[in-house]
Amino acid sequence: MAEDSQALREFGSRVREQRRGRGLSQEGLAEQAGLHRTYIGSVERGERNISLVNILVLAEALDVDAGELVTDLTL
DSSP states (O other): HHHHHHHHHHHHHHHHHHHHHTOOOOHHHHHHHOOOOHHHHHHTTTTOOOOHHHHHHHHHHHTSOOHHHHHHHHO
């Protein structure tokens, strides 16, 4: 899991950057994505091994290609 956690933290950082760039709070993103605010926070902190479906949901809510969130992540 140690290797995974780096990828999860980087993914979360990308989500946070995209969210902030759109002027959204975690609550605002959660509402747009149909997810809970605490889930968004845990994703951004790299604490969740997020599913493919939720990656796509977040990408859609952020209006970005999912590839922008996952490209070049390494274990």
